Amino acid sequence: MENLLQTLNQINWDFSDYSSTKYPLDLNSIPWYPATFPAPIPKFLIALLTKQGDTVLDPFGGKGTTAVESIKQNRQFIYNDLNPFAFDIANNIFQMMECCGNNRDVITRVYNEDILLLKNKNRTNEVDTYEGKNFEDISKYYPNDFLMRLENLNVNKDVILWYHVDTLIELLDIYEQLLSVTKEQTYFVRKFALVSILKETCSQRGHFTYVTDNCAPKKILYYNAISAYFAMLERIQLAFDDFFKQYYTVNEKNNILSLINKSQIYQGDARKLDWINDASVDLVVTSPPYLCAQDYVKTMRLTNFFFPTEEFKSSVANEIGSRSRRNGNPSIVVNDFYSAMNDVISEVNRVLKSKKYFCLIVGQGKGKITQDYDTVSDLINLIINNHGFEEIFRTSRKISYKVVRVGGVDYEEIIIFRKK
Incomplete structure (x- = not known):
């Protein structure tokens, strides 16, 4: 544990030099998606907290950054996201990964x-x-x-x-x-x-x-x-060529298609992960919605013009902590957010193996509705007091607006918990 903490403290978690402009060949930079965390965050966490063959879950999977980094390091992934457009992006990436695995041309x-x-x-x-x-x-x-x-x-x-x-x-x-x-x-x-x-x-x-x-x-x-x-x-x-080069440099003898087939990709609510078996996950890495900071589904309006989904309105209504709630009654909106996140953490606790790690990347949304609340500290207390996790590491990272544009958020916390 001491060596792990020493390594974690040596990392500059800002990753201010990471952007799609500087790393256009990174598969994680295609396509655009709002408020994604930099790929090096899950990359380092997966490398430090798991071993090859382990299973990594991201219940708020977005466009699949955690899943892609899991595959690179020969870990099975479990992807979940409520947003039908995020799911579609991630599904496209892994469908193409299979296609290119069979035929690079x-x-x-x-x-x-x-x-x-x-x-x-x-x-x-x-x-x-x-x-x-x-x-x-x-x-x-x-x-x-x-x-x-x-x-x-x-x-x-x-x-x-x-x-x-x-x-x-x-x-x-x-x-x-x-x-x-x-x-x-x-x-x-x-x-x-x-x-x-x-x-x-x-x-x-x-x-x-x-x-x-x-x-x-x-x-x-x-x-x-x-x-x-x-x-x-x-x-x-070029991005897929680079991805396969990275994978086979580290995992020369492994079959990437077999690894993908063992993984799971699902569109659903993070509050209900009943399709995942109890104590089957070795690491959870996720960045949940920051309260009233983003409307992830509505952001995909342009995609919905061309690929309309009947789930657009229902997904907007079910989105946890969405920005569209920023004009509501603060006590109701905040308590609803805590209640929803409590349900998510309960599921994380259920599927995570004993002594394994849960990594949370979260920031404090800005605005009138959150000004009287410290949602990050409240979530940490909820995770520890309601679900018995142990906090082992916490650091603050500065968000570069040239890299990730998160509505009104300048800093976010990386907190690592261990299940007892």
């Missing part, structure tokens, strides 16, 4: 097929910028049959408020190419690349909460979606 093949069909298409409108917000004014830039095309593809017509006409036509060309495929593996490649460029080709260039809050752009700007798509395919190819 699958992404290159998609690139070569698509470039023949999608490149060198003429634009329909020479205007690069026009006024936004007003549906009727925007519609005049579109071909007469365009709304019918959207309806036939089951794409929400509000999408025209967010993208330039030519950008959207290019996105729909990619989307139709995706829908035309018969091979499942190429579907996942195209979908992963398309979802990964929706934010960068959107005309709303403000903070991502503008998308969350349904604030359509005032100016509609043209961004070349075809170029962005092929650049993303190239980046995805």
